[in-house]
Amino acid sequence: MSIETRRRLTPYLLLLPGGLWLALFYLAPLWTLLKVSLSSRQGRFSMDYLLTWDVANYQVALTEFGPQFGRAFLYGGLATVLALAIGYPLAYVIAFRGGKYRSLLLGLVVVPLFTSYLIRTIAWSSILADNGPVVGLVSWLGLGGLLESLWITDQGRLLNTPAAVVGGLTYNFLPFMVLPIYVSLERIDGALVDAANDLYCSALAAFRKVVLPLSLPGVFAGSLLTFIPAAGDFINAQFLGSPATTMIGNSIQDQFLRQNNLSVASAMAFVLMFVMIVLVLVYSRRFGTDDLA
Amino acid sequence: MIRAGRGLTRRQFAARAGAIGLGALSWPILPGCGAEPDDPNRLFVENWPAYIDPTTDDWQGSVDRFRKVTGIDLRYSETVNENQEYFARIQPRLGTGRTIEADIIVVTYWLAARLIRLGWVDPLPIEQVPNAANLEAGLRNPNWDPEGRFGLPWQSVIVGIGYNRAATGFDLGSVDDLFDPRLKGRIGMQTEMHDTIGLLALGLGIDPESLSSFAQAAPAFEQLSRAKRDGQIRAFTGNDYLDDLATGNFAACVAWAGDVAQLAKDNPDVRFLIPEEGGLRAVDAMIMPKGARHRQAAARWMDFVYDPAQAARIASAAQTYTPVVGAQAELARFAPALAADPLMFPDGVTKARLKTFANLAEDVEQQFDEAFSRIIGA
Numbered sequence: 093m094s095i096e097t098r099r100r101l102t103p104y105l106l107l108l109p110g111g112l113w114l115a116l117f118y119l120a121p122l123w124t125l126l127k128v129s130l131s132s133r134q135g136r137f138s139m140d141y142l143l144t145w146d147v148a149n150y151q152v153a154l155t156e157f158g159p160q161f162g163r164a165f166l167y168g169g170l171a172t173v174l175a176l177a178i179g180y181p182l183a184y185v186i187a188f189r190g191g192k193y194r195s196l197l198l199g200l201v202v203v204p205l206f207t208s209y210l211i212r213t214i215a216w217s218s219i220l221a222d223n224g225p226v227v228g229l230v231s232w233l234g235l236g237g238l239l240e241s242l243w244i245t246d247q248g249r250l251l252n253t254p255a256a257v258v259g260g261l262t263y264n265f266l267p268f269m270v271l272p273i274y275v276s277l278e279r280i281d282g283a284l285v286d287a288a289n290d291l292y293c294s295a296l297a298a299f300r301k302v303v304l305p306l307s308l309p310g311v312f313a314g315s316l317l318t319f320i321p322a323a324g325d326f327i328n329a330q331f332l333g334s335p336a337t338t339m340i341g342n343s344i345q346d347q348f349l350r351q352n353n354l355s356v357a358s359a360m361a362f363v364l365m366f367v368m369i370v371l372v373l374v375y376s377r378r379f380g381t382d383d384l385a
Numbered sequence: 386m387i388r389a390g391r392g393l394t395r396r397q398f399a400a401r402a403g404a405i406g407l408g409a410l411s412w413p414i415l416p417g418c419g420a421e422p423d424d425p426n427r428l429f430v431e432n433w434p435a436y437i438d439p440t441t442d443d444w445q446g447s448v449d450r451f452r453k454v455t456g457i458d459l460r461y462s463e464t465v466n467e468n469q470e471y472f473a474r475i476q477p478r479l480g481t482g483r484t485i486e487a488d489i490i491v492v493t494y495w496l497a498a499r500l501i502r503l504g505w506v507d508p509l510p511i512e513q514v515p516n517a518a519n520l521e522a523g524l525r526n527p528n529w530d531p532e533g534r535f536g537l538p539w540q541s542v543i544v545g546i547g548y549n550r551a552a553t554g555f556d557l558g559s560v561d562d563l564f565d566p567r568l569k570g571r572i573g574m575q576t577e578m579h580d581t582i583g584l585l586a587l588g589l590g591i592d593p594e595s596l597s598s599f600a601q602a603a604p605a606f607e608q609l610s611r612a613k614r615d616g617q618i619r620a621f622t623g624n625d626y627l628d629d630l631a632t633g634n635f636a637a638c639v640a641w642a643g644d645v646a647q648l649a650k651d652n653p654d655v656r657f658l659i660p661e662e663g664g665l666r667a668v669d670a671m672i673m674p675k676g677a678r679h680r681q682a683a684a685r686w687m688d689f690v691y692d693p694a695q696a697a698r699i700a701s702a703a704q705t706y707t708p709v710v711g712a713q714a715e716l717a718r719f720a721p722a723l724a725a726d727p728l729m730f731p732d733g734v735t736k737a738r739l740k741t742f743a744n745l746a747e748d749v750e751q752q753f754d755e756a757f758s759r760i761i762g763a
Contacts, residue, residue, distance in 0.1 A: 137503055246570070247569075334762075335760070336616075349470045
């Protein structure tokens, strides 16, 4: 094999393991999912699904689960915005002001991930409980009325409200926002900021014109890593929410595991995936990273 | 979602295993297909958590006692957490004519009824279980297994109302009290449809035992739907309702007697009530999945747990309503307080106030499940 041929083949060989993995464990299941979503089941508990190319399952998914889809994107979107608002300054401080504590601070961001996701979420239900510390603090500070008017609490309660679900999502996915932003901030050459200052940029202008644009790839990656799993999540809505805050993940879980309706569940999963892809495409067009990365 | 999706994919993958050479990777460890001889010294039981007396420093639990007495290598696994999800787990195999590993599984009566209806169970070796004679009358031919061939009761659970006196500020008496405006936003309901709808039906004067159509139960669904819309209901929960009840997040909720009894030990404000309109009796039953291999050992296990002395030990740990007559006298020897507990050993009057949800036809059950699912918001 000539060096030239080998050079041409190398990228493909490198792609092979990942490609195989993707084909077997992502594309093949996806294909099955698609087929099941276009099939009708032969009896409620039957495992026989007849491929009929019937789009009725999609009709059910779209007409009966509108509110759950809406809440998934609303809560996922809010959690992403909140995680960005909390995560960006945090990443900024760690990257530029962390000094010798940088690794420690970064470690602290990651530490919660060592505990099970489920345990952390259930722990929040104790923290937000009616007799819990947060509700106690709120009433001690006399903030009850304010939070009530901001729709954060409901009759003085925090647990089982939309705010608790969004809060749980924000908390759980925050590290996935912080880490990519940190990485892109950390790579910024300090000399660029110095140059901006030398050219009479105020600190704010230097941030806006130099740091922010250079960190956008991190923001882009972080918001996708937060939004996609948050919108598809069902754990937070299950443990921190109420019957009025269920998200599409809860409905898909219900259809799969309780109603045994794999067809409708698959159709819902596909609709969710489709909407996500469209949103991500629009987002990457708008804030695309091609010229920034 | 991911679990079920994988289950199905795995099955379909397996069918094409030759083509993609993936069979060995993705196929779960295969239990024998009935061809293997019935090894009398092996047994696999799947049950709910905390449903048997465990081995402690100074006590040998039932599982270990059974192993010692019989020499049978019993694998006892507490893997049934929720009926619906457990069903979704076994469906891909039993639904395609293959067996599962467990020889005995303990599921709630309505799921047992469904499995019997689907033909996914084997008849029990009842003739080899002489101690079945110790069972309470009426449990041998229940509505979920009229011929009494497929299921035997493990324990019964009384479904009623649990409430936190400190949170309610008053004592509850009827199902209707769950809809008291003073408790707005602090009521919990079970995600278990039969328990929630059954109890509400009782409250509305509808007999859950004689339900045969959706229309008969419709008022209970309407009541539930209205209560959810009005914000009366805080959440629908499974086993996790106990924390909410203990902390007072739930002032009151649909509850299981044994659980509340355990909770009340630490928190005297927590109480259990069989409402004045009556309560429900939910039986968890032992059944053998179709093709289960260890029939002899299974019979010995059933015979063992129906011995009143053993049944007393199991009931003392689970604090549930044992199906075994004679267990009360045995229990009185080492735990007189429990033996006198009216929720573990209800008297005749109380028993008469307990109803068991009807065995619904498949299409009717589907209507119930779907309507319920829409209400709980999933």
